[in-house]
Amino acid sequence: MGDDEVSDLKQFSVKDKVALTRKRENTEQMKLENSKKRKVKEPNQTSRGRCGEDQQCLKEESTFSISKENPGQGSVTIRWEEEKSQDGVKWKQLEHKGPYFAPSYEPLPDGVHFYYDGKPVKLSLAAEEVATFYGKMLDHEYTTKEVFQNNFFSDWRKEMTAEERKIIKHLDKCDFTEIHRYFVDKTAARKALSREEKQKLKEEAEKLQQEFGYCTLDGHREKIGNFKTEPPGLFRGRGDHPKMGMLKRRILPEDVTINCSRDSKIPEPPAGHQWKEVRSDNTVTWLASWTENIQNSIKYVMLNPSSKLKGEKDWQKYEVARRLKGVVDEIRSQYRADWKSREMKKRQCAVALYFIDKLALRAGNEKEEGETADTVGCCSLRVEHIQLYPEADGCQHVVELDFLGKDSIRYYNRVPVERPVYKNLQLFMENKSRGDDLFDRLTTTSLNKHLQDLMDGLTAKVFRTYNASVTLQEQLRALTRAEDSVAAKILSYNRANRAVAILCNHQRATPKTFEKSMQNLQLKIEAKKKQVAEAKAELKQARAGHKSRGDDRSRSFLEKRERLLEKLEEQLMRLSTQATDKEESKQVALGTSKLNYLDPRISVAWCKRFGVPVERIYNKTQRESFQVCGSRGSSHTSAHPDRTGRR
DNA sequence: TGGTTTACTTAGCACACCGAGA
DNA sequence: TCTCGGTGTGCTAAGTAAACCA
Missing domain, CATH: 3.90.15.10 (Topoisomerase I; Chain A, domain 3)
Structure with a gap:
């Protein structure tokens, strides 16, 4: 396509x-x-x-x-x-451990080969690393694009030795399939790890997060948004980007400027390295920065949205x-x-x-x-x-x-x-x-x-923020009915959210699994409909039974049938609502507007008024970002830091 | 005044994770 | 216990807009 x-x-x-x-x-x-x-x-x-x-x-x-x-x-x-x-002062004290650097390149095992013109070629380490970037992406649409291929090949050749350059002259003669397979297998192996092994990896990640993922800002421990430097790879520009496929260089401590307070413990650069610069600029919120080589733009290490500053x-x-x-x-x-x-x-x-x-x-x-x-x-x-x-x-x-x-x-x-x-x-x-x-x-x-x-x-x-929030408010007012179930109210909320997303043109690709999961949902709905029909027939029988016998046992049976039908009808309604919501949202990204354009106070006030738990609208991270406290039907609207500053 | 740089927000995608149901 | 599918999260590109500078 x-x-x-x-x-x-x-x-x-x-x-x-x-x-x-x-x-x-x-x-x-x-x-x-x-x-x-x-x-x-x-x-x-x-x-x-x-x-x-x-x-x-x-x-x-x-x-x-x-x-x-x-x-x-x-x-x-x-x-x-x-x-x-x-004078734009953002902090008085800032201390952190600096960014965590991407792991160094791990050479391919001996059994994995790169072929040129059908013959195996042992690449130098630098050339091999760049080859793996391409090999990993072999099943991605990017590698079918001419611009991507040309940029990659041109930058790859710069990493080759003179000898390699003499041999490798045309991309279409390069065979990366073994490299590709190696990484596919590696991913599969990671997925297949035992519960204990996975737990161990999780603990290691958590340790890293604890060590590098937080800073101290004005005496408070704040979470950092992106504490890892971007690993090297091939640039994935969107649309018809003229630079797609170019080599994104590895970031070294020598590229990184550290920003922290003068009196803080200056982060240690990795052994044998030094920082490009250490400065103390409290008019900005970034902790570290470096210039990337594709567009010469500056990348920053910044705080997480849950932080006070953000x-x-x-x-x-x-x-x-x-x-x-x-x-x-x-x-x-x-x-x-x-x-x-x-x-x-x-x-x-x-x-x-x-x-x-x-x-x-x-x-x-x-x-x-x-x-x-x-x-x-x-x-x-x-x-x-x-x-x-x-x-x-x-x-x-x-x-x-x-x-x-x-x-x-x-x-x-x-x-x-x-x-x-x-x-x-x-x-x-x-x-x-x-x-x-x-x-x-x-x-x-x-x-x-x-x-x-x-x-x-x-x-x-x-104007985008204003019109998005106003649209949400107007749509909520038009769509919500107090007598609706919570599920129906959430559907109304999603519809209001969707109206905003359409206004702001927030689109997404239809999820790859959409057709299949929709089919499965329809099957579930059909099965539920059948159950409802059966329950109705049973209820009819139970009514007749009770009418003719009139005893406690038949009454109890009748009540049970009534409750069952009620339950099944509710389940059917929930499934139908789910299907409608899914269909209407397949190409619309709701998250972007929810996160960036909709004043959380509107959503929280709506939840409060209509008895919808806030946690049904905002997940944990979103609640942390907005500092919205969830409680059933009585959510309070402390959507942001309190009046005195800290939460 | 207009180009450049800097600092920040907004954006979609990919994939890991986790819970429900078979 | 396994599979499926949805959700959450991380990643980083791509914007906006103010500051800076000649």
Whole structure:
């Protein structure tokens, strides 16, 4: 299957997107009308007014409104504002053991050969190591790609001795199959280890985690997110990445900069080595860094999301989104007015902002050509990425967007836009060729500068967070029914979550095992249906028996049958719900939005209101990240560090 | 002002792990 | 006890955006 076909399969149906956009538009229209009716009011009063119509809604809404209005939360904002003013100081004391280095290369056993042109060739250690990188990936699609093959071969030859280079001249004459088989067998052997052996490995990993996986930050033991250096291998760039297959070098202590406090115990480099640099910069949160050789970018060792530092940053993100809620109507009026501006730059900015707000597009920074896959975001859209239709699908002024976004995931959407937007797009496309920038007067920097003027801390990214959280809230309100079972409520939650994922274009490949596991689930459903039918027949008989005999024994039997039927029907319902959920989620990645875009306070408030245990929505790690404490039906919303800082 | 660098968040994939059910 | 399949976790690429610099 070609890449284009994969992309085709991976796009959401336009119907999903159109339905979602319309739902959001209706809400927006209502809000606009309401705000017109109210005329001039403080922004936060506007948002409260809408919600005040429904007491329960007010409670939920308060989880996503300006913190000044929430007793007790104002202090949190103030505390962080205070911290921010301290010249960006992130910590006072930081101590750690440095990164854990990838194990050195273990040569292949004598019985495993590499063949060139049918003849075994004993490779030098360096060349052999790189050959194993390729051999391991033999059953991966990457190795079928020409760019991957060429980059690999070119970098591999650099690792060869002059002798080897003389022999090995063409990749298609190389035979890595023995190497491949060796690693497949090794994986199988690892899987087949005894319980005790596996336990031993687990204990060793845990020991490593305990030794290198934690640091001390301002006197608190914090978990590190990635304490191991990235092992060498072949670069796996996504989409049509021009550098895929290139050799990712092994990271040595000499490449690593350590960041820790001056008075702490400086981590020891591995024996015989030294660090590139040891510094003490408390305005940054990273513990160690190095520059990787593929794109010359810096890689960092950072804290785990469960850490105080990350938690606070996350909380701040949602606070900014909450502040946006208070001014979003005003911003929308502003960009609508700017659609008619005499200044081209202003018009482009206003139209781009409309896309970012309405379609939750990413900002779209400029990228260096030829260095990465050709992907775009809003500001970097080109003429070739949009099509205009005066009329389509029964709507006027339809725009079709078709481009590759982050991770080369295709964004495809057909959406009716307001007339001035349509007219402006026609104008922006005039006298341009397909490869020209649609918004040629606009950059993400200028857009963000404009947003900064509208609201302190506002950037393009905030609109995604804001619209994602608002969508979740609206969908939860529309879909949840108090009388539903917990399973049905969770289905509603997943549907709301899914609406957000579709809005943000979070896609995933259909799991390889999907068809099979779906088939098995259907079989289970059929079997359960049969059981229900049988139980119904038995119940009927039991009723007749009790009617004719009327004794205690027949009554007891009847009650048992009733309970059995009830149980089976519930099981059937649960299976059907599971099947629906599974089918609807097969190509949608729910985790990304749940983890990065949805204010946990909304989910926790929903759990609390509808008696759904928080642990059914957030797993252990997610609860740790958000500091959400789970308790059946009465979950409290300490979604983040407490007001005084530590949890 | 515009290019570059740095620091951080967001993203999907692969695979290990673990529990349910046969 | 074994198998299957879902979930959780680790990994690292790919974004955003601010700071820096000439």
